[in-house]
Amino acid sequence: MTQFSDSDRIILAGLAFYGYHGVMMEENALGQRFRIDLELGLDMSEAARSDDVSATISYAHVYELVKEAFEERRFKLIEALGHHIMVRLFKRFDRLQWIRIKVRKPEAPLPIVAGEAAIEMLRTREQV
Template sequence: MPAKTSDRILLTDLAFYGYHGVMLEENKLGQRFRIDLECGIDLVAAGKSDAVEDTVSYADIYDLVKGATEDTRYKLIEALGQHIVDRMFESFAPIEWIKVRIRKPEAPIPAVSGEFAIEIYRERP
């Protein structure tokens, strides 16, 4: 099996409003989520051809992540992260691996500053 590519498409600090969380307030009022996404994809052909057909469109990735975040509710952001990964692999065959970080900057936990987050790394099965 060939080594996984180190080329990547990155979408960072995407902001969405969702209703994910264990607490009743999170499900009722919702909150902002920040998502960073890295997609491992061989970009040699796209770099040589300058053709969008040889890569995965950033706009298509954004639309998928937006839909995954806003259309379904989860108690855990771990489940949301896995849902995003699953949809990405189903939709974009060239992607070899995905790293997704989901941050909750307004989690209902008393903290002076900071945010709560998860990060998931998955390779295509």
């Protein structure tokens, strides 16, 4: 199994989306902001040596796929949304060995003064 702490990774943090995911009726009707953080584990040795984008994964392509996966259907649970995004990423990018995703709801309908509700999942290709 990959040693995650020692792995090469692409990091995309704070990707912002507006969506209608959630259990509460208000969330489905009014929508809310979401933030997604990704760590994508892959061997970047060849890309580092060659300076060739085809030897890695394009950040722009990752963003486009995450946006598409985020918008293509509504989920009650952000756990299900995170899983869906990971499945789509593994299907599209063969180089990926593991993914860490954090889905955050900065304005979750909770009686909290500050903070956010979030989930974080770490999966290898074999686990999805």
